[in-house]
Amino acid sequence: MLTLNVNGKEHLLDGVEPSTPLLWVLRDNLNLVGVKFGCGVGQCGACTVWIDGQPVRSCSFSAVAAAEHEVTTI
8 A cells, every 4th residue: 555645635546566656646646737758767857747846757756756745736
């Protein structure tokens, strides 16, 4: 079970693989489609979210790594 705090709301997610990028959890599991897929390697910035007030490329940041942090999306 994975717990994510996104935009001030806690979400409990079951069945998320540890290596799944945060981008796909936000889009596919939480239906938050403001964050976009661009290059897939963290270069373009289309997938940028804020984690604890710092910009992070969600395509190259695992959802598991975000579990203990505050994630903010557009």
